[in-house]
Amino acid sequence: GAVVSQHPSRVICKSGTSVKIECRSLDFQATTMFWYRQFPKQSLMLMATSNEGSKATYEQGVEKDKFLINHASLTLSTLTVTSAHPEDSSFYICSAGLAGGYTQYFGPGTRLTVL
Amino acid sequence: AQTVTQSQPEMSVQEAETVTLSCTYDTSESDYYLFWYKQPPSRQMILVIRQEAYKQQNATENRFSVNFQKAAKSFSLKISDSQLGDAAMYFCAYRSIQGGSEKLVFGKGTKLTVNP
Secondary structure (H helix, E strand, O other): OOOOOEOEEEEEEOOOEEEEEEEEOOOOOOOOEEEEOOOOOOEEEEEEEEEEEOEEEOOOOOOOOOOEEEEEOEEEEEEEOOEEEEEEEEEEEEEEEOOOOOEEEEOOOEEEEOO | OOOEEOOOEEEEEEEEEEEOOEEEEEOOOOOEEEEEEEEOOOOOOOOEEEEOOOOOOOOOOOOOEEEEEEEEEEEEEEOOOOOHHHEEEEEEEEEEOOOOOOOEEOOEEEEEEEOO
16 A cells, blocks of 8 residues: 555656656545655755645745646645756655655656756 | 754675664654655665654564664664665655654665675
8 A cells, every 4th residue: 555656757858848747646645745856876855845735835945936836636746847957857756645644655756857 | 953864875784684774863852753765776765664753662674673762863774684675775764743744854865785
């Protein structure tokens, strides 16, 4: 149980375009989902906390207008990287927590390459 | 703010041997959760073990166990009978209970190499 999926696993896009990444909890309802960014050989950096039915809470230094997060249902959160640039190239990981629980379960990640 | 420190950027162990990964944290809270996550080359984060701070008994999951020293704010991970598949990055993480925050605070990670 507690499986989280992400789609796509890899995406290559041109500079200036927008990319949407989906995060789904497959076998449980997640009132809260989290979006992380991970640079090579580094730890995970929390970008934002996504709550179902409300606005996401962004970490300091993360541009809200660039990284749009929508949590429309208890099983789906999306991250849209708008007007992507090469410096946005990274590994993006989502996680979800069981309602009432305290453990986060992670998706397999999405590698974004912006040309 | 809480911080998590993993002082060993890299560790290595011989197959079938035991290795201990260190983790210390800083907090003023009395109750919280601690986790060890594993990130193999596939980059999928996998929960290894978790500990509630109010529990004195150290958590154990098969070959994985922790040494939780609350007063010392230490949370080390012991891997027994190491296997080649244990090779990965290991991240220690802290989660607050107070204030409604569900955020995880991660350490910088320890890269574990298992030698055959």
